[in-house]
Amino acid sequence: MITLPDLLVFVAALTAVYLLPGPDMALVLSTSAFRGPRSGLMAAVGLAISRTVHVALSALGLAALFHTHPVLFDVVRWFGAAYLLFLAWKMLQVEKTEGFASANTTGKGLEAIRSGVMTNLLNPKALMFCALLLPQFISTEHDLTAQYLTLGAILVGLGFAFDALYALTASRLAKRFSGSGTMQKATKLMFSTIFGFAAIRLAIGGN
Template sequence: MFGLSAATIAGYLAAIVVLMVTPGPDMMFVLANAARYGRRAGVVAACGVAVGETVHVAAVVGGLATLVSTSPALFTAIRWAGAAYLVVLGVRALRGAGGPGTADAAGGGRGRSAFLRGVITNLLNPKMILFSVAFLPQFVDPAGGDVTVQLVLLGALFVAVQLAVDIALGVGAGRLAERMTDGRWSRRINRICAVAFVALGIRLAAG
């Protein structure tokens, strides 16, 4: 299909699954939003992350990602910006109430905020840049047809699978938060995600 064999696609999907079982900023962000504001906010956050991933894929196709990854100064700037953003998210989550959200809280301004922060969280993740540059091309077969078409297909598959996983996570965590009316579960998940954000930010800053 589009120059990619069934075996290549199967191996690619298997590799994606392995990558997704490792928690990262995107997964923590979706989980934190769902636990605090409900399943709708989790889904909106997942959509924001997917948009960020789409930008990364487009950058690979356009060659921009390669330029960023080969420029130490630019890559370091993005790494530090991403680290600072994660720490800020963690501190804000720790200072928040952490209670389950209402339908109104999940919509309107909360929804727009979750979407935009999801986009930013993904775009400022330098690991996504490295993934885009180093991972996607490994599954391209130059002899199999148009390389650009293959990259677009591989990127679309990744975004689709990631979106499905994040939405499932957001809906599941949101439902649990809505059932736990006393708010204890939401507060615990919120604190865990907050600490994870800060830890990921410090690790990212340390290189």
């Protein structure tokens, strides 16, 4: 079984990662700021789904396939970079009139889930992160499935908790500054720049 000290170290490592700015955080913040808290939480659900997939793929050893076949890694990496550039462009297209009035429609919520899944799933480094981190806390002397389920649940659950916090915080800040056109333009530019920078970093980051 996984010992309590190992679990604490695992949680601490995840906390440090989830506190670092990145495309996942930017997606939740921007979605919540421009579409409202519900859509922000839906984006968080999409990220949780993708992280669950990454944990499963890591357990199946498919991350090793990326390592032994760099071309596959590069294909996913380029698709991920292209998708982040698409998000950057889409962010710039958000009209000033769009915001909390249209935040709670089902379509936008489903779109937010899809964006969350795609943003994380098309980042092969997220899969490699799971593949490198989880085995450090796995003991071959005990049930591997139970250990992966435990650690995977913590990884996904803690990530969702942070994303939900970011979504609610961004929503409150957006409401406070909703009357400022200048602030909205600055926010759009900031998030589109973050997505663009993340795309470039992913594209040229190599293996």
